[in-house]
Every structure is written in structure tokens, then in C-alpha cells.
Amino acid sequence: MSEATNHLKLAFLGTGSMNGAILRGILGAGHDPKNITATLRSDNRAAQLRELGINVLIGNEDPEANKKATAAADIVFLGVKPVGITALCDEISSALNESTVVVSVAAAITLRTMQEHLPAGQPVVRSMPNTPLMVGAGVVGLSAGEAVSDQQIERVAELFSGSGDVHVIDESQQNALSAISGSGPAYGFYLAEAMANAGIAMGLDEKLATDLARATVAGAGKMLADPEAKPAQMRRAVTSPKGTTEQAILTFDEQGIPAIIEAGAKAAAARAAALSDELS
Numbered sequence: 001m002s003e004a005t006n007h008l009k010l011a012f013l014g015t016g017s018m019n020g021a022i023l024r025g026i027l028g029a030g031h032d033p034k035n036i037t038a039t040l041r042s043d044n045r046a047a048q049l050r051e052l053g054i055n056v057l058i059g060n061e062d063p064e065a066n067k068k069a070t071a072a073a074d075i076v077f078l079g080v081k082p083v084g085i086t087a088l089c090d091e092i093s094s095a096l097n098e099s100t101v102v103v104s105v106a107a108a109i110t111l112r113t114m115q116e117h118l119p120a121g122q123p124v125v126r127s128m129p130n131t132p133l134m135v136g137a138g139v140v141g142l143s144a145g146e147a148v149s150d151q152q153i154e155r156v157a158e159l160f161s162g163s164g165d166v167h168v169i170d171e172s173q174q175n176a177l178s179a180i181s182g183s184g185p186a187y188g189f190y191l192a193e194a195m196a197n198a199g200i201a202m203g204l205d206e207k208l209a210t211d212l213a214r215a216t217v218a219g220a221g222k223m224l225a226d227p228e229a230k231p232a233q234m235r236r237a238v239t240s241p242k243g244t245t246e247q248a249i250l251t252f253d254e255q256g257i258p259a260i261i262e263a264g265a266k267a268a269a270a271r272a273a274a275l276s277d278e279l280s
């Protein structure tokens with residue numbers, strides 16, 4: 001991380017699963033914790049966050065928490081649920097400097113919707129991160145609003161790039177990206193869950209079955225982390241002709257697993273499109 005980026009003051013408003021993961025990724029990449037303020041609604045997880053050396057403000061104790069964090073920040077990450085984003089934009093508008101970059105991590109909320117609830121000309125970035133950022137293995141898609149300069153989007157990209165792959169994309173691709181990499185960690189966990197249950201169904205005890213599934217999906221994921229990795233080729237390397245894996249893959253294909261995964265991803269993207277309309 002460059003010195004200039006390390007010195008940026010960051011505010012995380014609504015520090016739950018996703019903003020918490022981004023924050024841990026950024027700290028893991030070496031950002032100075034003293035330059036980070038996180039807000040929470042209640043003090044449930046405040047102690048945990050304070051252990052990271054960052055400043056924590058709690059909304060229930062200080063109604064100005066989000067505004068105070070915003071006023072001191074160069075970049076503000078909005079990490080509340082999609083339904084809460086426009087109210088949060090309204091709440092912080094008066095505390096923003098004209099050069100403060102507002103980055104939303106919310107699914108479905110468009111740049112246009114945010115811009116309508118922020119001062120005219122405010123630089124806004126729509127992002128779709130994922131939780132593996134917290135272990136330095138994340139993915140994020142970024143789309144810049146009209147007022148964002150090249151330097152501002154580069155700074156946001158640099159912040160994320162210490163803990164994951166960054167893709168700057170057209171906003172029209174955000175829902176599809178969200179359906180693959182935003183929701184995708186849940187698909188990986190779902191696969192591990194289903195594999196563990198299959199082991200139990202074949203008589204393994206729960207702990208052994210879960211350990212086998214967890215470590216195997218994690219190991220495959222580690223191999224896939226190589227940017228040159230080719231999933232289909234790697235799958236074939238495990239699949240001996242007339243061997244055991246081949247029987248599993250044939251069964252998956254016969255039962256339509258690839259089409260089921262496509263249908264699931266399309267359903268996620270369609271939900272994002274519907275939410276965009278509902279919350280615009």
C-alpha cells in the first residue's frame with residue numbers, strides 16, 4: 001500500500017459482516033488503524049473492533065456517530081443493509097467534504113439512487129465486495145459515479161487490492177458480478193455443507209465428515225487462487241478415466257448440477273434487479 005493511501009482517513013458506517021471483513025482486509029494489508037473509524041448501532045461488537053486499534057463510535061450512545069466519522073474521513077464505506085442506504089446518505093450529507101469519496105457496499109443500490117440522496121457532485125462508488133476479503137482472498141467489483149476522478153477510483157481500488165482481486169466494471173454488470181462473487185462464498189460453504197452431509201449419510205461421524213469437507217473445499221480454493229488456474233482442467237486432473245471421481249461427476253451432470261447453479265446465480269441477479277427498483 002502506498003504511503004498516500006495508508007494515510008487516508010477511512011470511515012466504516014455500519015460495521016457488520018461485510019464492512020467488518022473489508023476493514024480487517026485493509027488492516028491486514030497494513031493500513032494504519034489510527035486512521036480508521038468504525039460505527040456500530042449498539043456496543044455488542046465494539047470491544048472486538050477496538051482490539052483492532054481502530055476508533056469505534058456507537059450510534060445508540062452518540063446520535064452524531066455517523067456524522068462525526070464522516071466529517072473526519074477521506075473515504076466513507078456505507079455498510080448497512082440496502083434498505084438503509086438512502087437514509088444513511090441523507091444522514092451524513094451535511095458532514096461530507098466535496099472531495100470525500102462515498103463507497104457503498106450494498107447490493108442493488110444504484111449510483112443514481114445514492115446520488116439523489118447526496119450533495120450534487122459528490123464522488124460515489126458502488127462496490128460489490130465479498131467476505132473472503134477478511135482473509136486477504138476477496139473479490140470486489142467497483143463502478144465509479146460521474147464525479148469520481150481517476151485518482152479517487154485508483155485509491156479505492158488500491159485499498160481493496162491489498163486483500164483481494166479488484167475489477168473495475170460498468171455498473172450494468174454489478175448484479176451479475178454480485179451473483180457470482182458477492183454471494184459466491186455462500187455457494188462454496190453450501191458445497192462444503194452438502195459434502196459433509198453426504199459423508200454423514202455414508203456413515204462417517206459428523207466431526208470427521210465436516211473436517212474432510214471443510215479442508216477439501218479450502219484446499220481446492222487455495223489451488224484456485226493461482227491466477228493461471230483453470231477450474232475445468234484442475235477438475236480433470238482429479239478425474240481418472242473409469243475411476244471413482246468420474247462416477248460422481250457423471251451423476252452431477254445427469255442430475256443437472258451446472259444448470260441448477262446457473263439458475264441459482266440468475267435468481268440472485270434477478271433479486272438484485274428487483275431490489276434496485278424497490279429501493280430507488
Ligand SMILES: NC(=O)C1=CN([C@@H]2O[C@H](COP(=O)(O)OP(=O)(O)OC[C@H]3O[C@@H](n4cnc5c(N)ncnc54)[C@H](O)[C@@H]3O)[C@@H](O)[C@H]2O)C=CC1
Nearest residue numbers: 014015016017018040041079080081082105106107129182
Ligand atoms: N454479507 C455479505 O457477504 C455481503 C454483504 N454485502 C452488503 O453489505 C451490506 C451489509 O450487509 P451485512 O454486513 O451482511 O449486514 P450486517 O447486518 O452484518 O451489518 C450491518 C451493520 O450495520 C449496522 N447498522 C445498521 N444501521 C446503522 C446505522 N444507521 N448506523 C450505524 N450502523 C448501522 C447494523 O447494526 C449492523 O451491525 C448490505 O448492504 C449487503 O448488501 C455485499 C456483499 C457481500
Ligand SMILES: O=C(O)[C@@H]1CCC=N1
Nearest residue numbers: 106107178182183184
Ligand atoms: O445476500 C446479500 O444480499 C448480500 C449481497 C451479496 C452477498 N450478500
